[in-house]
Amino acid sequence: MTEPTPTGPASPSTGDLVDAIRDAVDVGFPSTVADLANLVRIPSVSWPAFDPEHVATSAEAVAGLLRDTGVFDLVDVRRALVEDGSELGHPAVVASRPARNGRPTVLLYAHHDVQPPGKDEDWDTPPFEPTQRGDRLYGRGAADDKAGVMAHVGAIRAFADAAGDFDLGLAVFVEGEEEWASRSFANFLRENRDHLAADAIIVADSGNWDLETPAITVALRGAVAFNVRIRTLSHASHSGMYGGAVPDAMLAAIRVLDTMWAEDGSVAISGLTSADLVPPAYDEAQLREETGLVDGVSPIGRGSILSRIWAQPAVTVTGIDAPDVANASNTLVPEVRVRISARIAPGQDAGEAYEAIRAHLVENAPFGVQLGFEDVDKGQAFLVDTSGWAVEETRSAMSDAWGRPPVDIGVGGSIPFIAELVEEFPEAQILVTGVEDPDSRAHSPNESLHLGVFKRALLSEALLFARLEARGPSES
Structure with missing residues (x-):
């Protein structure tokens, strides 16, 4: 891909195309929200315990929406093998x-x-029955990330309606397993590279600073992320008969897990690094409002709050397999399995970080306990290069749509596949945008989308298309 030479970007205040795009977004927005609601009704959970047919149904619905825009030469639902070649991944849409x-x-x-x-x-409200209350649409996937899908679809519709025939190249990749580690992502990119190669890539899977x-x-x-097995006994034993002399697996788990954090809750694992980022102002009151931190409970960590979320490592125990309270008997538990999820600061290799955490747990395992490690997932951190022409065009389009310039933010969450995009398309400029806001509660109960944010995000993308359409022929 070669870098286009600008010939004067479209004027957002006077350009006929820009005015027509704004009108098209206004007219088409109710239909876009209705189409989003239809997607939310499909319970397309990609985790292994759920019916994969729902993911297939969702993929076909997305493909239908893209076909109906009438702008693509190709729209198809395809699958690729997972990285180890053991099975096919969930269906994705390419256009x-x-x-x-x-x-x-x-x-x-x-x-x-x-x-x-x-x-x-x-x-x-029911998670797969989209429900509008005030300015918010509630439902699983209403924000993460079916709203991202519909922001693309709505922007394409509005731009095509306003521009008629156009010269801008468009490619679309709507994945079907992002929530289950994107296991076929790299193979899908390689197999469909000719259809997906681009000068700029917009990843619509993040959020905005506020409404x-x-x-x-x-x-x-x-x-x-990985599982740790902690085993101290070959079978359960009576806690009254042997408690106090024999270490049970729960005791060993509590002891070894606790060593991963310092007294203030910051990570205490040698070898994990932090990034040098300068985040904007953000105080404890805002943290409490956005997270629901209970009164009397203090935040953890050290340094500015956003540096803890964006630039420092974090370790969370997300699951424990052990007897629940309803089935608790007076026995010493022989084995416990724990799921550990760690977030790694930008600039550190995920494999290096895993080895540091693993070494720490082995070194601090009490009573001679042998630990077993399994189901390891690793995803790389990412820092965006903001110096390119595509980022500048995006800033201008966002300013026009929102009435104020965008801020640069970090995100504590991870989008590991971005590193794979960079590897496959090293010359492409990466833009990470999104439709969420601080109260969207992605992954949580009562996930929701603010419709005003959604409309402005959709308009931003359509205006970006207009600016890119206005760029002149590429220099050879």
């Missing part, structure tokens, strides 16, 4: 139309699979 007359090509990414809903009783301020995500933490 493409080539650029003409030297215009750039932009690849639009989102994912149509969702997290499990959790317990129905934790939701105020009125857009954001470009420039830093993402990496991820390391």
Whole structure:
């Protein structure tokens, strides 16, 4: 891919195309929200314990929406082998139309699979029955990331309606297993490279600073997750008969896990690093409001709050397999299995971080306990290069759509596949945007989308298309 030469970007205040795009977004927005609601009704959970047919149904629905835009030469639902070649991954959607007359090509990414809903009783409304209350649409996937899918679809519709025939190249990749580690992602990219190659890539899977301020995500933490088996006995024994002399697995688990944190809750594992980022102001009151931190409970860690979330490592125990309270008997538990999820600061290799955590646990295992490690998942952190022309065009489009310039943010979560995008398309500029806001509660009960944020995000992308369409032929 060669870098396009600008010939004067479209004027957002006077350009006929820009005015027509704004009108098209306004007219089409109710239909876009209705299509989003239809996608939310499909319980496309990609985790192994859930029916994969729902993910297939979701993929076909997304493909239908893209076909109906009428702008693509190719729209198809495809699958690729997972990285170890053991099975096919979930279905993804690929669409493409080539650029003409030297215009750039932009690849639009989102994912149509969702997290499990959790317990129905934790939701105020049914998780797969989209429900609008005020300015928010509630439902699993309403924000993460079916709104990302529909931001792309809505922006394409509005741009095509306003521009008619156009020269901008468009490619779309809507993944079906982002919530289950993107296991076929790399193979899918390689197999469909000719359809997905682009000058710029928009990853619509992040958030915004607040309801009125857009954001470009420039830093993402990496991820390391694995199970640890802790075994002290070959069988359960009576806790009264042998308690006090024989270490049970729960005692050993509590002791070794506790060594991963310092007294203030910061990570205390040698070999994990921090990044040098300068985050904007963000105080404890805002943290409490956005997270629901209970009164009387203090935040953990050290340094500014956003540096703890964006630039420092974090370790969380996300699951424990052990007898529950209802089945608790007076026995010494022989084995415990623990799921550990760590977030890695930008700039550190995920494999290096895993080895540091593993070595720490082995070194600190009490009573001579032997630990077993399994089901290791690793995803790389990412820092966005913000110096390119595509980022500048995106900033301008966001400013026009929102009425204020975007802020650069980090995200404590991870999007590991971005590193794979960079590896496959090293010349492409990466843009990480999104439709979420601090109260979207992605992955949690009562996930929701603010419709005002959604509309402005959609308009931003459509205006970006107009700016890219206005760029002149590429220099050879």
